[in-house]
Amino acid sequence: MDSTSRSEASSQVSIEAIGARVGAQTRLVAVIPAAGRGQRSGLTLPKQYHRLGGQTVLGMSIRALARLSEIAVIVVVLDPEDQHWQSSAMAQELSGLNQVVTVGLGGPTRAASVIAGLKCVAQAVGNRQDLWVMVHDAARPAVTELSLRALWQRCKDLNGDGEGAILAVPLADTVKRVEPAQITPTVAQTLDRKALWSAQTPQAFRLGPLIAAYEQNPTATDEASAMEQAGGRIYLVPGDTSNIKLTTPGDFRLMEALMANAEMSVKKPAMATPAVAIGQGFDVHALTPGRPLILGGVEIPFEKGLAGHSDADVLLHAITDAILGAAGLGDIGRHFPDSDPAYRGADSRMLLRQAAAMVAARGWQVAQIDATVIAQQPKIAPYAEQMVRSVADCVGTAEGCINIKGKTTEHLGFIGRGEGIAAQAVAMLSRRSA
Helix, strand or coil: CCHHHHHHHHHHHHHHHHHHHCCCCCCEEEEEECCCCCHHHCCCCCHHHCEECCEEHHHHHHHHHHCCCCEEEEEEECCCCCCHHHHCCHHHHCCCCCCEEEECCCCCCHHHHHHHHHHHHHHHHCCCCCCEEEECCCCCCCCCHHHHHHHHHHHHCCCCCCEEEEEEEECCCCEEEECCCCCCCCEEEEECHHHCEEEEEEEEEEHHHHHHHHHHCCCCCCHHHHHHHCCCEEEEEECCCCCCCCCCHHHHHHHHHHHHHHHHHHHCHHHCCCCEEEEEEEEEEEEECCCCEEECCEEECCCCEECCCCCCCHHHHHHHHHHHHHCCCCCHHHHCCCCCHHHCCCCHHHHHHHHHHHHHHCCEEEEEEEEEEECCCCCCHHHHHHHHHHHHHHHCCCHHHEEEEEECCCCCHHHHCCCEEEEEEEEEEEECCC
8 A cells, every 4th residue: 555545545544543543522623733743943853853851742732622522523633644643652641531532644734734734624523513523733732721712612603604712812012024135124103002913823703714715815824714715703712821732932932831839839839929819890880771781791681781882791791890900900991992993882702801811811710709789670580590691601610619799789879769870899819739
């Protein structure tokens, strides 16, 4: 059997293995393009097989993705001539991860490898319009579970076939555009960094539209650019600044330092930053006819709704402020200003999820929330349990850690006259384990 025949036979086995892991209820799979040579890394072997702390970069990236239990199969696309998977004992390193399937169909570019992986999934599962695919770089070993869950939750909230979401972080540095034709670069323009984000992975889209977008734009540098050129709409989910792509020797040194710092935090907790942080939030909105009343992400039957730029969910706004405040990240107005048309009519659950992702990027997780809705009408108690579920889902914590209650002002003041509703919240954050 020649090499082409062996490759085809091996690919058929892989496709069958993918199909065996994807059931009728499966909604999410993952693809990792891992056929690159990593020439800029300065390493003697492909960077994905370089070891950090005894683990390969690729193995760390795969295990990071596997933390999201909703992923039914992780398709790793290798170079057809790859010998490192076997020589690096990857099967032993990934022992216990039964959802991993390798495909030896990688191409000369990242896009070619992604397309090969996507088409293998399509051959295995057929025309599944509801199937989502997360594409993750082989050399991003530090993506957090909280970031993955925030990304997947955002995807589940979307309806259109051309919609998707990516992890990204706002740029912190001032960005300069240079004159490309000059030998010695000079500044041509300073760009407004408030409108600039750095894309990360995973990037998640539905299988069929993503394949179509790549077929239309086979040189796209990532999934978002392919979908963007195909007319899709891509949402940003705030990621973690530690989710760096290992490309240059400096990136590997930085990752080693991050891993060493995490290890020191475990060994010497007394040297670490405070274990808990507390923040408080407050918000108030006027009641007005002609708008739905939404509190805690729950629509409540009532004759009036709250006026505001977004959906005016006063409870979620107070909780969002409390979480941001606990992490020292300002307030909701700083990150989601009412002067920005992007947030007109926005679902406040999305803003709360992004706030939770922001504090996660600082190493925090939401440990507890206690909130009070201050309204003469309607009564809050009948809806408190639904609100608790909604908030717990947004911040990624147990329902038992959320408390929501209602109070009146005994007909005193503007709230007592039925002119508005206010909310107060206290949030406690705890340090995530390293």
